[in-house]
Amino acid sequence: MPGANVNQKTRKLVAIALLAAVTTILMYFETPLPFFPPFLKLDVSNLAIIVGAFLFGPWAVIPMALIPNLIHFLSSTSGGAGQLANFILSCAYGMPAGIVYKMMHTKKGALIGCTLGTICATIAGALTNIYILIPFYSTVMLMPLDQIWAACAAVNPLIVDLPTYILYGVIPFNIFKYAFISIITIIIYKPISRIIHQYGKI
Numbered sequence: 421m422p423g424a425n426v427n428q429k430t431r432k433l434v435a436i437a438l439l440a441a442v443t444t445i446l447m448y449f450e451t452p453l454p455f456f457p458p459f460l461k462l463d464v465s466n467l468a469i470i471v472g473a474f475l476f477g478p479w480a481v482i483p484m485a486l487i488p489n490l491i492h493f494l495s496s497t498s499g500g501a502g503q504l505a506n507f508i509l510s511c512a513y514g515m516p517a518g519i520v521y522k523m524m525h526t527k528k529g530a531l532i533g534c535t536l537g538t539i540c541a542t543i544a545g546a547l548t549n550i551y552i553l554i555p556f557y558s559t560v561m562l563m564p565l566d567q568i569w570a571a572c573a574a575v576n577p578l579i580v581d582l583p584t585y586i587l588y589g590v591i592p593f594n595i596f597k598y599a600f601i602s603i604i605t606i607i608i609y610k611p612i613s614r615i616i617h618q619y620g621k622i
Contacts, residue, residue, distance in 0.1 A: 444488035473518030481514035505548040512544035534602035545594040
């Protein structure tokens with residue numbers, strides 16, 4: 421029925437907006453990790469995005485990732501580069517996971533999806549640092565590369581240049597971050613699956 425379809429679409433939009441709001445809030449809670457450069461901070465905002473990907477499919481990830489980063493951009497001092505990179509990584513994590521789970525609505529599908537998402541986000545993290553973040557901070561923000569590497573070496577002496585920063589900083593950090601989020605997702609999979617079945621026809 422047309423009325424029922426409109427109601428379902430409205431519920432879906434409201435749910436996506438709520439998950440985007442949760443993502444926005446969670447982005448404010450971040451913490452540095454030992455042995456990683458101080459500007460690589462852990463947050464679990466992508467937990468809400470992965471739940472949305474399982475609920476509504478891979479394309480729902482885009483608004484759930486875009487809206488929070490646009491909001492954070494308004495108060496950002498990074499010129500938007502950090503938010504752009506974060507948006508790319510959120511999509512790289514959530515969309516592959518959503519695609520896999522759409523084909524396999526099981527705990528195994530969730531596990532495979534999260535694993536694939538972690539791999540994609542790790543690759544995206546390396547590329548965004550090489551082509552967006554480091555060039556932006558060194559050329560636009562006028563931060564000398566030596567200063568960046570010195571800050572990294574203070575917590576991890578293996579980091580002395582861009583290749584070692586990617587190898588010993590960015591890659592292990594993103595593997596840890598997205599694996600951590602994936603583990604939480606799998607742990608809370610049962611209540612999530614009930615919600616998915618409840619809203620399965622949205």
